[in-house]
Amino acid sequence: MPAPRRALIVIDVQNEYFTGNLPIEYPDPGVSLANINRAVDAAEAHGIPVVIVQHLAPAQSPIFARGSAGAELHPSIAGRPRALLVEKAMASAFAGTELGAWIEKEGIDTLTIVGYMTHNCDDSTIKHARHAGLALEFLNDASGSLPYENRAGAATAEEIHRVFTVVLQSSFAAVLSTDEWLAILENGEPPVRENIYVSNQKARQGR
Template sequence: MRPNPRRALIVIDVQNEYVTGQLPIEYPDINLSLANIGRAMDAARAAGIPVVVVQNSAPAGSPVFAKGSVGWELHAVVSERPHEHHVEKTLPSAFAGTDLAAWLKRNEVDTITIVGYMTHNCDDSTVRDALHAGLAVDFLADAAGSLPYDNRAGHATAEEIHRIFTVVMHSRFAAVATTDEWIAALHSGEMLPRDNIFASNQRARGLLAAR
């Protein structure tokens, strides 16, 4: 992370579809992640960090996220809190086909913190695009979440998906932390710990002490 970073909090797709709709988040517990998303937004507000709310949209008649539907609407945890910018997207990454990159540049943001849904889809896509754009990224694992999949490639539980994606993120793409750790870092001015592919692999092979 840069010294004296200029931060923004990016709140991705915290919509009813993931809470009471057709794609319920299963891990971590939705009530935990929603509470932590609210805490992160409140902490950002207190620290003078701008908040960007991202909302996924699909065409009318789509089974999920149909624009104007109840499932498409932002969850109250987000809709009842203030934000500086709103981004509507139709692809996984919050950067794809939106003005997010231009808004961050205009506001001289160099470090973003990502919360919201889903860890393995829109969050992960946004994390990677941010890294490739030269931004430092924090990801709050307990303010995000996943759901299970079963397809021709196999079956994976929500916990497996969330855990594996966060491990991979922390190896190169983002500093993965809890909401408590992030808020403490805001107060102390300390940087969140980051890692790299080589050290992550060395630890897995028993060639480097565990962190």
């Protein structure tokens, strides 16, 4: 099998998730941010292009308002070298952006996703890319979620993050820790990929 042609997609590592109105709660944002930067370091060392994605909303928005401190990239990411900066207004980094055209031009076949949030922009980007025929890797300790409560119910950040990563591994992406991803960059082994049937069989047998 030929080696994958990867790109590291760093999604929405912005102040809003640290000091703004949408603080990430799980995993610990200090840990996930450190792992994001480890992934960027490794990508640079292995010649993997890095794409930085930034979500921007209208100036009157309570979150990610263009020109606000919350919408700015986190200082640890803002100055990092990148092959492409993508500004988006919707959850998927592909929606209404140049990302898809850039991936095709560069001959990329595999995307490694880090950043925020697991259940929203990461999930949307992964599914968009998977439906476009790309292979996906998701670093579950270089991402994160926050809690929700609405008329449908309530869920903690940990519950949301855990369930989304299980579902992603079942069909859409190879879910890895940052350490596991760094290891496969060194040894060239493919990540473990599973499917809906196998995932369901394991659950049924474990009852």
